[in-house]
Amino acid sequence: MSRFTIRHLVLGGAAACLLAGGLQAKTITISCGAVGAERQLCEEGTRAWSDKTGHEVQVVSTPNSATERLSLYQQLLAAQSGDVDVFQIDVVWPGMLANHMIDLSQYTEGAEDKHFQSLIRNNTVDGRLVAMPWFTDAGVLYYRKDLLEKYDQKVPKTWEQLTETAETVMKAEREAGNDKFWGFVWQGRAYEGLTCDALEWVASHNGGTIVNAEGEVTINNPQAREALALASSWIDTISPRSVLNYTEEEARGVFQSGNALFMRNWPYAWALAQSPDSPVKGKVGVVALPKGGEDGRHAGTLGGWQLAVSKYSENPALAADLVLYLTSYEEQKRRAIEGSYNPTIPALYKDEEVLAAVPFFGELFETFKNGVPRPSSVTGESYGRVSNAFFNSVHDVLSGEAEPEQALSGLERELRRLGRRGW
Structure with missing residues (x-):
């Protein structure tokens, strides 16, 4: 070359x-x-x-x-x-x-x-x-304060609650004439952003972080399968199929135009949502991402x-x-x-x-301070291949090409082969 x-x-x-x-x-x-x-x-x-x-x-x-x-x-x-x-x-x-x-x-x-x-x-x-740190991040949940109030809904604390609330408000908004309205937008393209989103789903269900601190592959577990099954149910229900090609900016574009109730994104989107020409200026709230059920935890990828x-x-x-x-x-x-x-x-x-x-920033200080790390330290130079294998497997589940158990079993075998060569 x-x-x-x-x-x-x-x-x-x-x-x-x-x-x-x-x-x-x-x-x-x-x-x-x-x-x-x-x-x-x-x-x-x-x-x-x-x-x-x-x-x-x-x-x-x-x-x-x-x-x-x-x-x-x-x-x-x-x-x-x-x-x-x-x-x-x-x-x-x-x-x-x-x-x-x-x-x-x-x-x-x-x-x-x-x-x-x-x-x-x-x-x-x-x-x-x-390297010197320039800015840090953790995934957060954006929501439309005005629409939750309009339909007498609460800010969701679990993914199940988010799913139900998104269905309720989306149905009502569409019946009111906005046929472009969706319940939840996020980053679904097969790239590093999907690794971040999917790690949040898995970690919030107490399903670990793909590879643990000792270098053991842990991703093929019931909690991870449950998390991916729930996420795959969002496609064509509360999330558009096109979300499978969304990065941060595509998700923000839909949300900021007023066509989504919830959005998973990074903190940078706040200032843009509050800009003078933003259709949702003054209508947006931000909280920690939902837990994976009552026994789960709030998890924002670092x-x-x-x-x-x-x-x-x-x-x-x-x-x-x-x-x-x-x-x-x-x-x-x-x-x-x-x-x-x-x-x-x-x-x-x-x-x-x-x-x-x-x-x-003050309310979510602990979220930012204790973000869920991707397994880059333990996998070292192999991290790129680990992440690539993970987001491709997740994308297969989301697009309906594989069931969670099938995808995670294959992913486990692939990551173990990588690990045997030495992280």
Whole structure:
């Protein structure tokens, strides 16, 4: 395969250098997501750093799908390309990408001590701090306050209650003339987002986390089968069949247009739902995701993104300075207020301005602090294959191509084969 660069793919040319103060200004390139307001907030933050330092930043967009983004990153890093200095990486990627990233602890001067220590541990591989936390996440449930009140329904505490409430309100709304209305939208495409959603269903039913901390495959159990059977019943009843191709933004589009009662998504969707032109502005509530029955528990998959510096960067110290600026208290506060991105600094969850902008940050602090981790630490570089096998098996169940028992038995065999080669 011929060598290629992200600049050829995305920018179409090399980065320009500017002269500042008689010295040649450097150009740092950062990959940023574009889900919701991500791209805009990233550009604003990097522009502020540029104004402060006199150096330039080029922001490059990457695929919104985490699965596609990881594949692109792996190709670039395998080629030892220096075209991207700072990578925005998922919370489950440090173990997979660590060998390509510098140790940031030589530049942090202890800044990591202010962040959630669980994330710092997650980002430390073989004693090296390979990424700094930028924002954290956990899946949450969005609901239409006005419609629950209109039909005298309560916020559901279990998935069964959500199913019943969604059926009731959806039927009434359609009878009232909105034939596009659905009860529940979520992320059903066969990609990493479905791993997050399905892990919540399974964990909320006390069905474990696919592979346990000891590396044992645990996914083929009655609670997991029950969870997937319930989710598959949503298709064509309270969820459209097209949900099987939804990512975060497709789900948000339906919900924010006023055509769904419930939505599973990440906190970023709050600020967009409350924007001045949003049809559901002022009508939305956010709570922890439902439990899997009365004996289950609330389970939101731990998400979030980190910033890492490529060891192929020509300006690692400058790139690290940009990372420390973007992950600082003030910048995380700005992103929380303007975009409802969860800070990774605990002190910000007590900041009055942050809580005024995003009230549920305080109410769901424990949900964000204790999110359900995907089994990336224990499976290491094999995590991508583990997740791929999981979301494909789940998608087969949801689409009606396999029964839960059949799909999970096959998944168990596949994961055990992977595990025998060594996680």
